[in-house]
Amino acid sequence: MKAVDPVCGMSVDIEKAKYKTVYKGRVYYFCSRWCLEEFEKNPEFYLTSGPRGMPSHSG
Numbered sequence: 001m002k003a004v005d006p007v008c009g010m011s012v013d014i015e016k017a018k019y020k021t022v023y024k025g026r027v028y029y030f031c032s033r034w035c036l037e038e039f040e041k042n043p044e045f046y047l048t049s050g051p052r053g054m055p056s057h058s059g
């Protein structure tokens with residue numbers, strides 16, 4: 001089973017996903033802690049605008 005990381009748009013393997021969160025009763029999976037933290041900062045932005053692609057960032 002795969003899910004789409006709502007921050008960067010990558011496919012995430014649900015069974016192996018280390019980074020996930022529940023928002024409004026739905027589970028979201030992330031490729032990295034960075035994406036998880038970005039989502040938690042502003043979930044509505046990513047849910048309404050869609051994935052942004054992986055930006056250049058450090059860490």
Ligand SMILES: [Zn+2]
Pocket residue numbers: 005007008009010030031032035
């Ligand atoms: Zn990601």
